[in-house]
Amino acid sequence: MVGMTSNEQAVVARLDAAAMLAQVEHWAAINSGTRNLDGLARMATVLADAFAVLPGDVSLIEPAPVESVAADGIVSPLAHGRHLLVRVRPDAGRRVLLMGHMDTVYGADHAFQTLHWREPGVLVGPGVADMKGGLAAMLAALTAIEAEGGCALGYDVLINSDEETGSLSSAALIAKVAAGKVAALGYEPALADGTLVGARGGTGNFSIVVRGRSAHAGRNPEEGRNAIVAASEIAVRLADARGDGLWVNPARIEGGGPNNVVPELAVLRVNFRPRDAGAIARAQAVVDRVTAEVAGRRGVSVAVHGGFNRPPKPVDAGAEALQAVIEDAAGSLGIAVGWRDTGGVCDGNNIAAAGVPVVDTMGVRGGAIHSSDEFLLVDSLIERAALTAVTMLRIAARLPT
Incomplete structure (x- = not known):
């Protein structure tokens, strides 16, 4: 000693x-x-x-x-x-x-x-x-x-x-x-x-709730709004935003039902790993932009829950x-x-x-x-x-x- x-x-x-x-x-x-x-x-x-x-x-x-x-x-x-x-x-x-x-x-x-x-x-x-x-x-x-x-x-x-x-x-x-x-x-x-x-x-966890419209997958699919497709598009676009101090992991999509029904609900779980405060700001901007654009294009509603609970x-x-x-x-x-x-x-x-x-x-x-x-x-x-x-x-x- x-x-x-x-x-x-x-x-x-x-x-x-x-x-x-x-x-x-x-x-x-x-x-x-x-x-x-x-x-x-x-x-x-x-x-x-x-x-x-x-x-x-x-x-x-x-x-x-x-x-x-x-x-x-x-x-x-x-x-x-x-x-x-x-x-x-x-x-x-x-x-x-x-x-x-x-x-x-x-x-x-x-x-x-x-x-x-x-x-x-x-x-x-x-x-x-x-x-x-x-x-x-x-x-x-x-x-x-x-x-x-x-x-x-x-x-x-x-x-x-x-x-x-x-x-x-x-x-x-x-x-x-x-x-x-x-x-x-x-x-x-x-x-x-x-x-x-x-x-x-740092880390942030989000649950993104996508609500579409159900319809018969064979008789009138055009009247449906597929929540699974919209959630998947959000997941891919968020994953593509990684880089410059940010890692994005779309971890799970929950929802859907029988094969002959257009799914009206999906819940996307995503984890973000920002290296610094700037990466947090970029990630939040991406979430806001992507969810708004997909909601408009797919005719669905999107609600984002969660946030960055642990800064770098x-x-x-x-x-x-x-x-x-x-x-x-x-x-x-x-x-x-x-x-x-x-x-x-x-x-x-x-x-x-x-x-x-x-x-x-x-x-x-x-x-x-x-x-x-x-x-x-x-x-x-x-x-x-x-x-x-x-x-x-x-x-x-x-x-x-």
């Missing part, structure tokens, strides 16, 4: 690898898929109890309203779980956000529900890396800091229930809690070799300064750190959009996330908890207000 203060050494010495592992095993045994509201309620209660050891206020926040477009084109409310917020030293002059999520991609009916050891030190299970391992490392670091007398920083811990589906019910809460923070740490898993994510692209996350001067603090902390701990940009998105995008420097892969090392082979490298629990602890102490000492 080169160049560490006595306080930093004392905090790291308090970390308990066995206790963290037991916590991960307990939490990963609770199914908390984003749509499993009962499982999320149980998970939120368990996490609230666990984080109550910190010297702050613990609350469960109701989700914001979210609408969903079904395959029949009907728009209806979509229920979400509550979000956990812990506020420690809210009156401190300098405050940090620690961001995590309790939901997983594995629903209550998914086949992947149990944990097993792939080999010594490699635990396989739903959410062990993404991100129940990260939550355990985060909590252990904060608990150790407080046990050694705390630090000059105040902080909020926000753990939402819908990150895996775009944080639609928590986006406004993230922006509110992030406001004014000097830095933020997120607990998405690092890569297995310890690489952290730097810049991220660049690495600006503030993020570079935070990365430097993390690299310094890692060096003192003997941890190798590398950086890689990605097109994947997470709540780090939302935090950066609030003007707060963020590094969002402070979680455990692991891999195969979102699959039935998801694994956690168990020795990374104490490693990443130590990295968080030392980083927090050095943010308190070094980052400007």
Whole structure:
């Protein structure tokens, strides 16, 4: 531990690898898929109890309203779980956000529900890396800091229930809690070799509802207005708009019926991946233009639902300064750190959009996330908890207000 203060050494010495592992095993045994509201309620209660050891206020926040477009084109409310917020030293002059999520991609009916050891030190299970391992490392670091007398920083811990589906019910809460923070740490898993994510692209999801007119496909097809054809034309034209920092993925068309009926309804699902704010503006303009032109030419009505829920996350001067603090902390701990940009998105995008420097892969090392082979490298629990602890102490000492 080169160049560490006595306080930093004392905090790291308090970390308990066995206790963290037991916590991960307990939490990963609770199914908390984003749509499993009962499982999320149980998970939120368990996490609230666990984080109550910190010297702050613990609350469960109701989700914001979210609408969903079904395959029949009907728009209806979509229920979400509550979000956990812990506020420690809210009156401190300098405050940090620690961001995590309790939901997983594995629903209550998914086949992947149990944990097993792939080999010594490699635990396989739903959410062990993404991100129940990260939550355990985060909590252990904060608990150790407080046990050694705390630090000059105040902080909020926000753990939402819908990150895996775009944080639609928590986006406004993230922006509110992030406001004014000097830095933020997120607990998405690092890569297995310890690489952290730097810049991220953005994302937007759209459901485009096309309504035409049904008719007999043989007797009077000219009186029909084929919604499937119109939706397909929109899909092709949007796909052709990719390039210059924008990727477009028309993912699904729902609708239609018997072969002898001109389909009157289609729902097109499209995902956009913009590299920068300019690409978002271009994509929105393309959506507006293409849907209007196809509606006019095909004699259909088109309703566009959705939007760009996660803007791109660049690495600006503030993020570079935070990365430097993390690299310094890692060096003192003997941890190798590398950086890689990605097109994947997470709540780090939302935090950066609030003007707060963020590094969002402070979680455990692991891999195969979102699959039935998801694994956690168990020795990374104490490693990443130590990295968080030392980083927090050095943010308190070094980052400007």
